[in-house]
Amino acid sequence: MITLAYYLFCGYIVILLVRNFLRCRNLYDEILYAFAIMPFVLRVIRLK
Amino acid sequence: MSANMSARRPCSSGTLIRKACILALSVVMMAVAGRSFATQLREKEPVVVGPGVSRVARLSDYFERLKGSPADTPVYVMEGSEEGGSTLIIAGDHPNEISGTLSCIMLIESGAVLKGRVFLIPFANESAFTVSHPGEATPARYHIQTPWGVRWFRFGDRWTNPLHQWPDPEVYSHYPSGQSLSGFDVRNLNRCYPGKPNGALTEQVGYAVAELIRQEEIDLTIDLHEAEPMYPIINTIVSHQNAVDIGVIAAMDLATEEGIQIGNEISPVKLHGLAHRELGDYTNSLVLLAETCNPIQDPCRGRTDETLLLTGKDEFILKAYNLGLLYVPYDEHGSPVDERVGRSNSTILRLIASFSDLYPEREIVVSGFPRMAEVMERGVGAYLQNPDDATR
Numbered sequence: 123m124i125t126l127a128y129y130l131f132c133g134y135i136v137i138l139l140v141r142n143f144l145r146c147r148n149l150y151d152e153i154l155y156a157f158a159i160m161p162f163v164l165r166v167i168r169l170k
Numbered sequence: 171m172s173a174n175m176s177a178r179r180p181c182s183s184g185t186l187i188r189k190a191c192i193l194a195l196s197v198v199m200m201a202v203a204g205r206s207f208a209t210q211l212r213e214k215e216p217v218v219v220g221p222g223v224s225r226v227a228r229l230s231d232y233f234e235r236l237k238g239s240p241a242d243t244p245v246y247v248m249e250g251s252e253e254g255g256s257t258l259i260i261a262g263d264h265p266n267e268i269s270g271t272l273s274c275i276m277l278i279e280s281g282a283v284l285k286g287r288v289f290l291i292p293f294a295n296e297s298a299f300t301v302s303h304p305g306e307a308t309p310a311r312y313h314i315q316t317p318w319g320v321r322w323f324r325f326g327d328r329w330t331n332p333l334h335q336w337p338d339p340e341v342y343s344h345y346p347s348g349q350s351l352s353g354f355d356v357r358n359l360n361r362c363y364p365g366k367p368n369g370a371l372t373e374q375v376g377y378a379v380a381e382l383i384r385q386e387e388i389d390l391t392i393d394l395h396e397a398e399p400m401y402p403i404i405n406t407i408v409s410h411q412n413a414v415d416i417g418v419i420a421a422m423d424l425a426t427e428e429g430i431q432i433g434n435e436i437s438p439v440k441l442h443g444l445a446h447r448e449l450g451d452y453t454n455s456l457v458l459l460a461e462t463c464n465p466i467q468d469p470c471r472g473r474t475d476e477t478l479l480l481t482g483k484d485e486f487i488l489k490a491y492n493l494g495l496l497y498v499p500y501d502e503h504g505s506p507v508d509e510r511v512g513r514s515n516s517t518i519l520r521l522i523a524s525f526s527d528l529y530p531e532r533e534i535v536v537s538g539f540p541r542m543a544e545v546m547e548r549g550v551g552a553y554l555q556n557p558d559d560a561t562r
Binding site for chain 1: 208
């Protein structure tokens with residue numbers, strides 16, 4: 123149950139980061155979101 | 171959220187191209203990292219089943235619940251033509267302590283048993299072989315040069331992969347003693363003996379090992395480890411109180427016959443979860459643990475790479491030695507893998523010989539397994555077979 127909640131939470135963060143990446147107009151923010159999303163995606167697909 | 175994000179104007183084509191490029195770069199980086207993690211998770215080193223191996227069992231054969239789990243691992247069985255005693259050699263409780271695993275593989279690939287039975291578990295915590303310790307920049311693999319090419323082996327973590335067992339409790343309550351241990355040690359196999367059949371994955375592995383000992387009526391259990399030079403229990407045999415005579419005789423023989431200085435300790439009664447305590451208490455086997463010196467484990471080490479793992483040479487550890495901080499002799503020659511594996515081999519052979527002397531009706535005879543001097547002269551690779559012939 124805790125594991126399921128963890129992965130749902132990770133997936134939710136991925137959605138938020140993608141949303142912010144698409145909405146922002148600043149180059150540095152775009153790079154920040156594109157980098158920040160990586161560990162969460164790797165977690166959601168259970169590689170890390 | 172930055173202020174300019176709230177501006178709801180449409181993206182220009184330049185912005186879209188920029189976003190696409192950044193996203194593509196991110197995807198490429200995820201693919202590279204993901205491939206590396208996936209390889210670490212799934213790819214296993216080949217092991218050649220030598221002519222001395224009678225059969226290859228699985229740990230799940232002794233505890234059904236492990237079947238199909240990432241913790242199931244091979245158990246190599248070597249049987250002599252004459253009846254005798256039985257021994258279990260465990261390595262890879264901690265996959266970052268490599269000499270025991272290499273000793274087991276050398277015996278599996280090149281050794282033979284003439285009398286009695288030898289069971290070997292080279293990858294005891296299979297799950298922990300699939301992950302590296304976070305934040306330590308340790309290599310995921312190491313390579314051993316052989317006369318015909320290069321063999322590779324996984325260099326894992328001390329703890330079970332969190333992908334396979336998660337989350338850790340705040341405090342790990344060891345079963346059955348109830349002793350409180352660090353929460354993360356619920357993933358440390360050598361804190362999870364004698365195991366719990368309905369416990370966490372690592373506790374189930376501990377239980378399966380104990381079941382193997384009970385079902386196969388193992389007389390002698392040897393658990394192989396390595397330790398950092400600043401740790402006091404190093405180059406040492408730790409014996410359960412029922413096996414102290416075996417450990418003492420082996421240590422004396424190692425010193426007098428082979429010039430190998432090795433300490434001797436009795437397993438503390440109140441230090442729970444370790445093989446030499448729990449497997450000795452909860453099975454009929456005589457249980458001992460042996461440690462060699464592995465500098466890559468030491469927190470004061472410098473550059474952490476495959477060279478350090480294999481040579482054991484480190485200028486900071488040498489400095490620590492000169493300051494009197496180490497528990498082992500150390501010089502500019504380091505602590506090479508050939509010496510560590512050779513030390514493990516000699517310790518195994520001396521422990522088996524001591525047991526056989528004390529219990530002649532349960533004698534075990536092993537052949538084709540080199541002692542430390544031979545391993546140091548020819549190198550570990552000389553005793554490893556060609557992986558093109560491997561099955562696992």
